[in-house]
Amino acid sequence: MTKPLVIFGSGEIASLAKYYFETDAGREVAAFTVDDDYAGDATFEGKPLLAWSETLKRFPPGEAEVHVALSYQKLNRLRQSKYEQVKNAGYTLPSYICSKASVWPDLVHGDNCFILEDQVIQPTCRIGNNVMLWSGNHIGHGSVIGDHTYFASHVVVSGHCTIGQRCFFGVNATLRDFLTIGDDCFIAMAASIVKDLGNGSVALGAASTILEGDDPKAVRIRNKYFGITE
Numbered sequence: 001m002t003k004p005l006v007i008f009g010s011g012e013i014a015s016l017a018k019y020y021f022e023t024d025a026g027r028e029v030a031a032f033t034v035d036d037d038y039a040g041d042a043t044f045e046g047k048p049l050l051a052w053s054e055t056l057k058r059f060p061p062g063e064a065e066v067h068v069a070l071s072y073q074k075l076n077r078l079r080q081s082k083y084e085q086v087k088n089a090g091y092t093l094p095s096y097i098c099s100k101a102s103v104w105p106d107l108v109h110g111d112n113c114f115i116l117e118d119q120v121i122q123p124t125c126r127i128g129n130n131v132m133l134w135s136g137n138h139i140g141h142g143s144v145i146g147d148h149t150y151f152a153s154h155v156v157v158s159g160h161c162t163i164g165q166r167c168f169f170g171v172n173a174t175l176r177d178f179l180t181i182g183d184d185c186f187i188a189m190a191a192s193i194v195k196d197l198g199n200g201s202v203a204l205g206a207a208s209t210i211l212e213g214d215d216p217k218a219v220r221i222r223n224k225y226f227g228i229t230e
Helices: 012-023 052-058 077-088 216-226
Strands: 005-008 029-034 047-051 065-068
Touching: 005 012, 012 029, 029 052, 047 052, 065 077
Parallel strands: 005 029, 005 065, 029 047
Antiparallel strands: none
């Protein structure tokens, strides 16, 4: 018998988590919960909104599961803190992987992941705990994503990349293959990463350099890259 599911959070991410779990995963959300200091409203999305202390009484560990549905505040540290709070209380934290994502049977992932539609996750990938992958990302074969990392949409990670903990990847960021990205990195929207990044690095997107088709440098680059002889 499936245990009741409680969602930790009362914002947009929590609302979406309820939708995905109920609509796609066949799980009914029994309640939402927040820390005691933030409890006030009696309901959220038509479900009880409980203080954490009340959740421990009404839905104790062993009788319910909890999914932490928070975003990337404080570079994912808030989500990590709540994940650890729930884990240390003894709860199982189920992951959600959308049925509309393309994954292979050998995918290894941790708990409390939230992986949405239209992912392409190639063979031999490993995803840590508490990782959020928004819609439409490509994770190349053999890549590893560390705990508590957040991907926005349409990020491309080429093959055999290793990504650390608590990183943030903005929309349309791109990584070359065989890269290592340290912990706590901020990869901004449309950034193009072609070398390893140390812990705490910030990569800002930059406009591409455009060479016209008849530019001699453009001709040389095209011919060399694609093996064209003229």
